[in-house]
Amino acid sequence: MPETGEVIKNTILAEKVNCYQVYAPAIAAKRMAGQFVIVRLDEEGERIPLTIADADTAAGTITLVVQEVGKSTARMARFKVGQKFTDVVGPLGTATHIEKRGTVVVVGGGIGIAPAHPIAQALRRAGNRVISILGARSKDLVIMEAEMQKASDEVLICTDDGSYGVHGLVTDVLKGIIDKQGKPDQVFAIGPVVMMKFVSMLTKEFSIPTVVSLNPIMVDGTGMCGGCRVTIGGKTKFGCVDGPEFDGHLVDFDELVQRQAFYREQEQESLASFQHHCERHKV
Ligand SMILES: Cc1cc2nc3c(=O)[nH]c(=O)nc-3n(C[C@H](O)[C@H](O)[C@H](O)COP(=O)(O)OP(=O)(O)OC[C@H]3O[C@@H](n4cnc5c(N)ncnc54)[C@H](O)[C@@H]3O)c2cc1C
Numbered sequence: 001m002p003e004t005g006e007v008i009k010n011t012i013l014a015e016k017v018n019c020y021q022v023y024a025p026a027i028a029a030k031r032m033a034g035q036f037v038i039v040r041l042d043e044e045g046e047r048i049p050l051t052i053a054d055a056d057t058a059a060g061t062i063t064l065v066v067q068e069v070g071k072s073t074a075r076m077a078r079f080k081v082g083q084k085f086t087d088v089v090g091p092l093g094t095a096t097h098i099e100k101r102g103t104v105v106v107v108g109g110g111i112g113i114a115p116a117h118p119i120a121q122a123l124r125r126a127g128n129r130v131i132s133i134l135g136a137r138s139k140d141l142v143i144m145e146a147e148m149q150k151a152s153d154e155v156l157i158c159t160d161d162g163s164y165g166v167h168g169l170v171t172d173v174l175k176g177i178i179d180k181q182g183k184p185d186q187v188f189a190i191g192p193v194v195m196m197k198f199v200s201m202l203t204k205e206f207s208i209p210t211v212v213s214l215n216p217i218m219v220d221g222t223g224m225c226g227g228c229r230v231t232i233g234g235k236t237k238f239g240c241v242d243g244p245e246f247d248g249h250l251v252d253f254d255e256l257v258q259r260q261a262f263y264r265e266q267e268q269e270s271l272a273s274f275q276h277h278c279e280r281h282k283v
């Protein structure tokens with residue numbers, strides 16, 4: 001019998017993107033769309049918030065799709081099947097508010113396609129017509145296409161370099177849907193902050209209710225430290241307990257970008273020293 005936190009599977013989905021099946025039966029049984037876990041790789045490890053992209057209650061596993069962006073995620077990518085994360089805490093955060101709206105467009109950009117997946121599944125189960133837009137820089141970075149096809153009535157793909165699907169941005173594809181099929185009843189957008197900002201600006205023009213999933217820096221994930229503070233409609237909210245999903249038309253995206261960059265120098269130093277260690281010890 002595996003232990004909680006044990007890596008059951010670790011597969012590469014794209015360059016610097018890994019998909020982990022982690023044994024966590026209590027979380028697999030309770031999790032809902034939009035929720036996340038906080039993982040610590042070992043006793044000294046920092047806390048890494050990660051969205052639960054899927055779960056298998058029979059196998060007792062949760063799926064995490066993780067992009068290597070710094071030291072902790074680079075260390076995580078080196079975990080082998082049978083190794084164990086010291087802590088997997090969750091499910092955390094407020095679950096996605098799912099209701100039958102009619103036609104809902106789910107926009108996933110880059111690694112944001114992974115957290116968009118359980119939302120598309122839940123929206124479809126609730127009886128919505130789900131159109132998913134998957135955006136990436138290039139073809140090799142389009143992840144979870146088969147899973148999103150299964151979770152959606154229609155999937156549209158776009159790449160920045162035109163190597164797959166429409167040559168353009170997710171906002172171009174969304175505008176195309178609005179022009180050809182009329183206004184959808186709701187839009188969900190998950191991905192880079194700048195993408196969520198521009199999707200929200202477009203949908204505001206057309207008064208389409210829009211939900212975005214924010215990824216401020218989190219520490220405890222329980223509303224205690226204040227690290228994940230975001231401004232929504234002029235009011236302070238905590239991403240970990242009040243979110244991570246918020247009304248895209250009310251988010252102060254510029255402040256979020258600034259706060260995310262707060263520790264950039266330390267993050268770069270930490271990654272450089274880890275890479276140096278790996279080169280020296282050939283790991
Ligand atoms: C609710 C939530 C869900 C997330 N889900 C996913 C996911 O499913 N897949 C995925 O690849 N990433 C996800 N992230 C982002 C992920 O947590 C960070 O990429 C990771 O913590 C970076 O750690 P690092 O040491 O590798 O990089 P670092 O070098 O420490 O940081 C690189 C960048 O990652 C962000 N970051 C760093 N530490 C944190 C932190 N404690 N909390 C949030 N962001 C941080 C910052 O923007 C930073 O500039 C999520 C973040 C949040 C808040």
Ligand code: FES
Binds near residue numbers: 218225226228240
């Ligand atoms: S992560 Fe500490 S309050 Fe949200």
